[in-house]
Amino acid sequence: MQKITPCLWFDFRAEEAVAHYLRVFRSGRVLATSHYGETMGEHRGKVLTIRFEIEGQEFLALNGGPQFPFTEAVSLSVDCPDQAEVDRLWDELAEGGSHGPCGWLKDRFGLSWQIVPSAVETMMRSGQPERIDRMMGALMQMGKLDIAQLQAAFDGG
Numbered sequence: 001m002q003k004i005t006p007c008l009w010f011d012f013r014a015e016e017a018v019a020h021y022l023r024v025f026r027s028g029r030v031l032a033t034s035h036y037g038e039t040m041g042e043h044r045g046k047v048l049t050i051r052f053e054i055e056g057q058e059f060l061a062l063n064g065g066p067q068f069p070f071t072e073a074v075s076l077s078v079d080c081p082d083q084a085e086v087d088r089l090w091d092e093l094a095e096g097g098s099h100g101p102c103g104w105l106k107d108r109f110g111l112s113w114q115i116v117p118s119a120v121e122t123m124m125r126s127g128q129p130e131r132i133d134r135m136m137g138a139l140m141q142m143g144k145l146d147i148a149q150l151q152a153a154f155d156g157g
Contacts, residue, residue: 007060009068014061017109018050024092028054075112083147090144103145117147123154
């Protein structure tokens with residue numbers, strides 16, 4: 001078990017959300033499931049939490065009700081090695097949700113994701129402020145991030 005595990009509070013859609021994430025990400029599994037106990041009235045016997053893993057990262061999905069919806073203040077950033085993965089995750093995670101600016105999207109459960117090509121981090125670490133500035137200017141104009149366009153901006157094209 002990892003030391004820090006993000007807990008994702010769902011409005012009684014944890015099972016649906018976990019199933020969706022396990023379909024989207026190629027590496028994932030359910031680790032444990034707990035249920036509401038006898039003292040929980042109408043929720044008795046229903047799923048309370050699901051501990052699951054995607055891409056080596058553990059999460060806890062909680063069926064907690066409508067009190068605490070997700071906001072953009074917390075997002076999950078996904079490092080993508082190539083444009084094919086950016087394209088696939090952009091489409092599959094946003095299905096039933098919405099696309100946003102600068103590589104951000106919201107999934108059907110309201111959780112925010114950043115779909116970011118590894119190339120962005122490589123460019124950011126280049127130590128070349130003028131090139132980084134051009135790349136960031138292009139990035140700020142995009143929805144889904146396009147590696148070729150970002151690289152062209154970085155290179156001065």
